[in-house]
Amino acid sequence: MKPNAVPMNDLSRLYERYKVKVELEVTRTLRSGWWLNGAAGKRFAANFAAFAGASDCVLVANGTDALELALRAATRLDDAHGGEVIIAANAGGYASCACWHNGLIPHYVDIEAASQLASVQSVLDAVSSNTVAIVVTHLYGGVVDVRAIQAGLVRAGRSHIPIIEDCAQAHGARIGGKMAGSFGDIATFSFYPTKNLGAMGDGGAVLTSNPKVADDVRRLHQYGWDSKYHVGLPGGRNSRMDEIQAAILDVLLPDLDHRNEQRRAILTRFKSAARRRLKFVDGGDGAVAHLAVLLCDDRDAFRTFMKDRGIDTDIHYPVLDCDQAGWKGLPMKGDQDLGISRASIGRLCSVPCYPEMTDEEVTRVCQALGDWEAM
Amino acid sequence: MKPNAVPMNDLSRLYERYKVKVELEVTRTLRSGWWLNGAAGKRFAANFAAFAGASDCVLVANGTDALELALRAATRLDDAHGGEVIIAANAGGYASCACWHNGLIPHYVDIEAASQLASVQSVLDAVSSNTVAIVVTHLYGGVVDVRAIQAGLVRAGRSHIPIIEDCAQAHGARIGGKMAGSFGDIATFSFYPTKNLGAMGDGGAVLTSNPKVADDVRRLHQYGWDSKYHVGLPGGRNSRMDEIQAAILDVLLPDLDHRNEQRRAILTRFKSAARRRLKFVDGGDGAVAHLAVLLCDDRDAFRTFMKDRGIDTDIHYPVLDCDQAGWKGLPMKGDQDLGISRASIGRLCSVPCYPEMTDEEVTRVCQALGDWEAM
Numbered sequence: 001m002k003p004n005a006v007p008m009n010d011l012s013r014l015y016e017r018y019k020v021k022v023e024l025e026v027t028r029t030l031r032s033g034w035w036l037n038g039a040a041g042k043r044f045a046a047n048f049a050a051f052a053g054a055s056d057c058v059l060v061a062n063g064t065d066a067l068e069l070a071l072r073a074a075t076r077l078d079d080a081h082g083g084e085v086i087i088a089a090n091a092g093g094y095a096s097c098a099c100w101h102n103g104l105i106p107h108y109v110d111i112e113a114a115s116q117l118a119s120v121q122s123v124l125d126a127v128s129s130n131t132v133a134i135v136v137t138h139l140y141g142g143v144v145d146v147r148a149i150q151a152g153l154v155r156a157g158r159s160h161i162p163i164i165e166d167c168a169q170a171h172g173a174r175i176g177g178k179m180a181g182s183f184g185d186i187a188t189f190s191f192y193p194t195k196n197l198g199a200m201g202d203g204g205a206v207l208t209s210n211p212k213v214a215d216d217v218r219r220l221h222q223y224g225w226d227s228k229y230h231v232g233l234p235g236g237r238n239s240r241m242d243e244i245q246a247a248i249l250d251v252l253l254p255d256l257d258h259r260n261e262q263r264r265a266i267l268t269r270f271k272s273a274a275r276r277r278l279k280f281v282d283g284g285d286g287a288v289a290h291l292a293v294l295l296c297d298d299r300d301a302f303r304t305f306m307k308d309r310g311i312d313t314d315i316h317y318p319v320l321d322c323d324q325a326g327w328k329g330l331p332m333k334g335d336q337d338l339g340i341s342r343a344s345i346g347r348l349c350s351v352p353c354y355p356e357m358t359d360e361e362v363t364r365v366c367q368a369l370g371d372w373e374a375m
Numbered sequence: 376m377k378p379n380a381v382p383m384n385d386l387s388r389l390y391e392r393y394k395v396k397v398e399l400e401v402t403r404t405l406r407s408g409w410w411l412n413g414a415a416g417k418r419f420a421a422n423f424a425a426f427a428g429a430s431d432c433v434l435v436a437n438g439t440d441a442l443e444l445a446l447r448a449a450t451r452l453d454d455a456h457g458g459e460v461i462i463a464a465n466a467g468g469y470a471s472c473a474c475w476h477n478g479l480i481p482h483y484v485d486i487e488a489a490s491q492l493a494s495v496q497s498v499l500d501a502v503s504s505n506t507v508a509i510v511v512t513h514l515y516g517g518v519v520d521v522r523a524i525q526a527g528l529v530r531a532g533r534s535h536i537p538i539i540e541d542c543a544q545a546h547g548a549r550i551g552g553k554m555a556g557s558f559g560d561i562a563t564f565s566f567y568p569t570k571n572l573g574a575m576g577d578g579g580a581v582l583t584s585n586p587k588v589a590d591d592v593r594r595l596h597q598y599g600w601d602s603k604y605h606v607g608l609p610g611g612r613n614s615r616m617d618e619i620q621a622a623i624l625d626v627l628l629p630d631l632d633h634r635n636e637q638r639r640a641i642l643t644r645f646k647s648a649a650r651r652r653l654k655f656v657d658g659g660d661g662a663v664a665h666l667a668v669l670l671c672d673d674r675d676a677f678r679t680f681m682k683d684r685g686i687d688t689d690i691h692y693p694v695l696d697c698d699q700a701g702w703k704g705l706p707m708k709g710d711q712d713l714g715i716s717r718a719s720i721g722r723l724c725s726v727p728c729y730p731e732m733t734d735e736e737v738t739r740v741c742q743a744l745g746d747w748e749a750m
Contacts (some may be wrong), residue, residue, distance in 0.1 A: 012408030023402060028691075030397065033387030035568050035575045061436050061577065064613040097598060097612060101476070139633060193410050202412045202436065203615030223439075223472060224701045229692050231701035240438040242576030244619060317604050326599045326606035 005310040006352050006361045008050045009194050013356035018251055024198075025247040040247040041043035045205070051172075052189075053182035054207035056214035059241035060221050063168040063190020066204035067098035067135065070186040072235050073216040074162040075104065083132030084333060088118040089320040090341050091137040094190075095166060096321040100330055102235075102302065108314055108322055108334035111341050116281045116293065116348075117144045121341075124152040126334060127161065134163045138170035138180050140316070141196065141263070142283020142292030146175060146183035150284055157204075164188060168204075171197040172260045181207055186217075191241075191249055194354070196263065196290050197256050199245040218344055263289035266362050270294075270351065273366040277373050278302075292353035298373030299349050302372060306351070309368045314350045380685040381736045384569050388731035393626055397575075401621040411615055415622040420580070420681050422628055423564075426547075428557035429582035431589035434616035435596050438543040438565020441579035442473035442510065447610050448581075448591040450479065450507045451536040458507030459708060463696040466512040467715050469565075470541060471696040475705055479507065479609075483697055483709035486716050490724075491656045491668065492519045492720040499527040501709060502536065509538045513555050515547035515691070516571065516638070516665030518660020521550060521558035539563060546572040547635045549661030553697075556582055561592075566616075566624055569729070571638065571665050572631050574620040605633045638664035638732035641737050645669075645726065648741040651748050653677075666691055667728035674724050675745060681726070684743045716725040 015022070029040050041059050049057035060066050075083060081103045087095045089108040099106045107130075109122035117139055127134075136144045146163060153159045163184035167173070171189060173180040181187030190202035206217045219225060224236025230330065267289040271280045274294065281293045293316060296302045303313045320342070321327065322335035351365055390397070404415050416434050424432035435441050450458060464483040474481045482505075484497035492514055502509075511519045521538060528534045533617045538559035542548070548555040548563060556562030566578035580591045592609065594600060601613025642664040646655045649669065651731045656668045668691060671677045678688045695717070696702065697710035726740055 010408065011410070015406060015408050019406070022405065024406065027398060030401065030575055031387070031390060033385065033390050035386070045588075060617075062613045067613075092604065093598060094613075095613070096700060100609070101612065113605060134534075156677070170408065200405055200618055202615055223468060226701075229690075230694060231468060232701035233701045234475070236578070236706055237443075237476065238437045238469075240437075240577055242602065244576055245617070256508065319605060324606035326601075326608045326611075330609055344703070353456070357423060 006312060006364055008314050008352050009354050010356065011193055019357065021251045022248055025251055026244055029243050029247045035243045038243045040243040041241060044246040044250040044253070045168070047250060048205060049207060051253060051256070052187065052207050053179040054187065056207065056211065057158055058206045058214065058217045058221055059246060060204045060206060061239040061241060062202040063188060063192065063204040064094045064097055065239040066188035066190065066206045067095055067166060068101050068166070069217050069239065069262040070164050070188050070206050071102050071104060071133055072220055073213050074164060074186055076216065076235070077101070084128070084130045085123045086123055086126050086131060086134045088114060088137055088139070089322050089335065089338055089340070090317065090345065091166070092317045093140050093321045093324060094168065095135045095137060096327065105331045105333060106321065106337060107131070108332065110338050113340050114282050115142050115218055115284065116140065116344060117142050117283070118146045120145060120152065124156065125151065127156060127158055129340040131161050134161060135166055136163055136184065137166040138173055140281055140293050141169050141173060142281065143170060143173050143175045143286050145181050150183070158180060168195065169290040170288060171195060173288040174254045180286070185210060191245065196260055196288055197249060197252055200248050201242065201245050203241045203245045203249065204258040236359065255312050260288040263353060266353050266357060267295070269366055270326060270353070270369060271363055273369040274373055278369060283361065287304040289353055292351050293348055293350045295344060295347055297346045297347065299347060305317050305372055306368055309364070311365055311368055312352060313350055316350050318319065320345055380612060381426050381687060381739055383687040383689050383725070383727050384729050385731065386568055386663060392731065396626045398622055400626055401619055404618050404622045410618045414617045415618040415625065416616060419621040419625040419628070422625060423699065425633070426628060427562065427582050428554040431582065431586070432443070432583040433581045433589065433592045433596055434621060435579045435581060436614040437577040438563060438567065439469045439472055439580040440614040441471055441563035441565065441581045442539070442541060443476050444477060444592050444595050444614065445563045445581050446473050446477050446508055447595055447598065448588050449561055450477070451591065451610070454542070459499050459503070459505045461498055461506060461509040463512055463514070463716070464697050464710065464713055465692065465720065466514050467692045467694045468540070468699060469543065470510045470512060480708060481696065481707045483707065483713060485713050486719070488715050488719065489657050490517050491515065491719060492517050492658070495520060495523045495527065498524055499531065502528065502531060502533055506533070506536050509536060510541055511538055511559065512541040513548055515656055515658055515668050516544050516548060516663040517656065518545060518548050518550045518555050518661050520686065536582060537561065541568065544665040545663060546570060547631045548663045552661070556662070560585060561588060566620070569746060571635055571663055572624060572627055573621050576620050578616045578619065578620045578624065623684055631644060634730040635663040638728060641728050641732060642667050644737055645744060648744040649748055653744060653748060664728055666725050668723055668725045669722055670719060670722045672722065674722060677724060680747055681743055684739070686740055686743055687727060690723055691725050695720055
């Protein structure tokens with residue numbers, strides 16, 4: 001890192017902000033001698049469920065596992081093998097992974113250009129009798145209007161199709177004032193360190209207010225056990241969150257809304273500085289600015305321009321799921337009809353956006369954005 | 376826990392023994408702000424590979440994931456889907472899980488009564504052109520003679536079949552003086568807290584000296600990525616070890632051999648106290664006494680007898696994989712021919728055995744065993 005560089009993220013600053021409480025809770029958890037499936041996890045799961053507006057929360061090892069287990073629980077009532085799951089193709093591949101691990105077929109749908117989120121109409125157009133689930137990814141902290149998808153499913157007589165809200169980038173985001181994750185049948189979260197609510201290692205969660213689904217996920221995340229060593233449900237695996245991570249997340253949770261405000265304020269400043277050549281992705285009113293993503297022509301030149309000013313950039317994500325070389329041979333649908341996704345993929349660029357950015361760093365990014373605009 | 380009870384395990388004692396170093400390393404890791412894929416993991420992976428006699432070590436989220444990824448890496452060169460994997464049915468179900476998640480069929484083989492380990496002859500008899508891998512589980516810390524299996528495969532002209540050594544219960548065990556895990560094509564480890572080498576949360580590892588297999592596992596444990604966000608290999612998932620856990624394991628690793636000696640000494644005392652009615656499972660010369668498992672008639676009465684003396688017991692494991700209710704409909708082979716496994720399953724009982732047991736506790740267990748023998 002150059003002196004005075006603006007890094008994409010700097011988790012040591014987050015740590016500095018919370019270290020007294022974190023070290024107290026981590027030490028307390030370590031000293032308890034109880035490091036999995038214990039009191040810290042129970043407490044955080046209850047607190048996070050209450051925050052997110054769900055009645056149940058199962059803590060798992062990471063956000064991709066959360067999607068995999070949620071899909072399995074949502075689709076298991078039927079023989080879903082070979083069924084289709086409607087998803088966007090621009091969200092980093094995590095939902096695609098989860099589909100294939102369940103023997104399900106991703107059916108890709110296109111996005112809205114301004115928000116980079118799955119288009120409601122595309123989702124509804126893709127629904128068929130083969131559809132076994134819809135994964136709605138609240139990408140970059142922006143929110144998809146889940147209510148509009150639900151209304152469309154009702155109109156089409158397909159309201160039985162479960163909706164999974166992928167909230168890996170949308171902790172605390174709101175849709176019409178109500179928490180993202182509380183609309184669909186299941187919600188999944190990742191607590192990767194850079195997330196709006198991040199652990200200091202891997203972690204994830206599955207939330208639902210359906211007791212049957214919660215019970216299934218709870219069994220599936222430990223081998224399908226009904227009780228220790230007794231398997232009642234096929235398709236299980238081992239996917240648990242460490243007690244240490246749950247204790248850390250419980251320290252950070254009370255500040256989540258406040259930290260999201262800080263993210264939003266930074267993104268608002270960036271947007272004011274870039275109105276012509278650069279177009280920041282707009283996630284809607286209740287969005288939580290997980291990433292500050294913009295669309296630009298001549299991306300390589302823009303990245304070089306920023307780098308010369310000591311400002312890191314990144315790309316989320318560089319390849320559509322359907323175009324990943326390693327997944328070429330896998331079953332998929334809809335990959336021919338992704339005009340906006342394809343037009344966007346080469347123009348996406350992320351600039352630093354996280355609560356611990358200094359005012360001076362935000363100002364430097366704004367200045368650089370303004371300079372690029374003025375060129 | 377009753378006053379003066381002898382618990383099955385008590386990890387707070389382990390913690391007490393190592394807490395100064397553990398707290399130093401955990402705090403150092405937290406303060407670094409780098410919590411996944413960092414220096415601590417790199418260091419522990421190198422140290423553990425050197426200890427175990429492999430050239431590569433990939434750290435993953437847990438031991439079941441390790442088996443799943445190892446199976447995928449070992450079998451991917453062919454179209455292995457639907458292929459058979461030879462395993463024992465008495466090892467808790469972890470390898471069976473890993474098979475089904477790869478679309479592979481467990482082919483169960485019977486065990487030796489005295490060791491409760493897969494019988495070499497049964498393994499060799501089960502090998503056919505459908506066999507895509509053999510998982511050899513070094514159960515309870517005992518060791519299977521992998522060399523004898525390899526020699527048999529050579530004689531049968533089937534030395535291409537990969538052997539995966541499941542060392543989840545055999546950290547530091549030796550086969551003819553050489554480390555268990557260094558004989559097969561791949562070895563997998565779990566670092567569940569109660570293991571001979573245990574983390575303070577979940578963790579696992581895949582070890583191999585085959586660079587191609589190592590490269591595949593390294594990609595598969597992060598989505599199949601060749602580089603960040605670029606998928607080169609299908610079938611990947613997210614399975615990483617937290618830096619915190621790697622740092623903790625690196626503190627404990629240098630004491631592993633010494634702690635294994637302590638376990639062995641405890642088991643030796645138990646064996647001396649029980650020679651007639653109770654038969655302790657014998658894992659062989661290089662075994663590391665992960666669990667002290669005995670075979671007894673009238674198990675319920677024995678457990679009540681021990682409980683009345685304040686001594687906890689457990690059962691590892693109560694159900695054969697092929698008899699799990701939740702797995703009834705899944706594809707499997709060999710489940711009709713498991714005479715010794717079936718004759719043993721109702722007679723297994725574990726008594727406490729871990730390095731931090733006090734001399735007084737060990738004496739109390741010995742006394743109780745002797746009293747039962749004398750009845």
